[in-house]
Amino acid sequence: MACTLASHHQPLRWQDACVPNQPLPQHCPTPRELDDLELLTTGALAPLVGFGHDGSPVTLSLPDGLADTEVVELVDPEGLPLARVTTATGAVEPLTHHQYGPFRRLYLTPAQVREQYAGATFVPVTDALTTTQLDELASLGGRTVLLALVGTGTPALSPVATIRATLAAASRIGAEVVAVPLASHGDAEADHALGVQVVATYADGDPVHALPEPASDDAWPDDVAAIVEADQPAPEDQGLVLFFTGLSGSGKSTLARALMDRILEQGERSVTSLDGDVVRRHLSAGLTFSKADRETNIRRIGWVAAEISRHGGLAVCSPIAPFAETRAQVREMVEEAGGAFFLVHVATPLEECERRDRKGLYAKARRGEIPEFTGISSPYEEPDDAAVVVDTTGRTIEDALDDVIEGLRASGHLDLAGGPG
């Protein structure tokens, strides 16, 4: 039996909404939404108590399939149910708190902060503190609590490095550290207003001290500087995803293979290949060429590549990846993992790819024997964010490859110009 609901004027409780033993549909929100959820359920966003209130940037987007569902269970990426949300009102009913993640013990609720630190001075922190800023804080006197604002998109460093740097700074001046998952919503003004409100909720009438921007010649204490450096490796030490996109037969695999040979010949980095055809025989076996399956295929490639980049590795991907939105998701996954995403558009025109027709697929697609063939009966959305665009028509492989190698050198991520070392 389906859940039936009458029109409610009060926020709905999940118990009202469903028959017993009927599992609620589950949804894992984005990292930004999970941060918002945590602040909503701890009361840190008071007076906000739910998603999607008028004018608030604190929103939740549900997949189309759940749009008409009355109550949805929100789970963390490992499937742990965190809260139930009533879709009509955005009201949130907490089930349990976020439980894992580095420095979880420092993520206190406003009520816990009241209990432990009432009477202190509260200082919002979004970046590693400099020597001058620390001197200023030391001169404040009294008890100081550094509120590390570490939600998605807010701190200058990664959240964990921001907390490590804040702890290192705090130990120099005898301050305490509390982590607050205050996320950025892409609207500077609204985010600033939200941040002021959240900090005021934590301070609850105690003084709030806003630090001035550091001067350009200001330095970090050595231990803080080491944390910043480890978090933001130089481009040549960063994980890297080289992503070739283009029509079938454009030259993606040929260029990717030639590039990998050059990388291996140089001998400074190992490399993992995620070629379109090869991935479809293994990781994506069984997927079709429908839009949905292509998106799944590319997201899988993106997920693996992002993990490789997380560990400073180098992944070379060469699928068609015809959809801009899915490519953008891959870029986001890689950057979120701390890697660099280098997009190469192999822009060989359809006429040339069809003339080459190495595998005879274009002829078959023209005869209608292959449905949804890219460029013939399925779209290819040209990227407008490629670092290198290379049309291989009438060029040798070496010549075309030079464009990619030069783009990589200019980006600072990989210098193959010296050849074998």
Ligand SMILES: Nc1ncnc2c1ncn2[C@@H]1O[C@H](COP(=O)(O)OS(=O)(=O)O)[C@@H](OP(=O)(O)O)[C@H]1O
């Ligand atoms: N319908 C259809 N459309 C496009 N391509 C097709 C299709 N059917 C099979 N092939 C072969 O599959 C290769 C493309 O797979 P990809 O995984 O790279 O495609 S996608 O990124 O998921 O769109 C592609 O290989 P490449 O030529 O290396 O690009 C084709 O050989």
Ligand SMILES: Nc1ncnc2c1ncn2[C@@H]1O[C@H](COP(=O)(O)OP(=O)(O)O)[C@@H](O)[C@H]1O
């Ligand atoms: N400058 C060039 N760069 C890359 N491939 C080229 C070039 N000139 C001709 N080709 C040929 O074009 C074909 C491209 O096939 P492939 O690399 O498998 O494309 P894709 O992986 O994009 O489907 C190969 O047969 C390759 O030899």
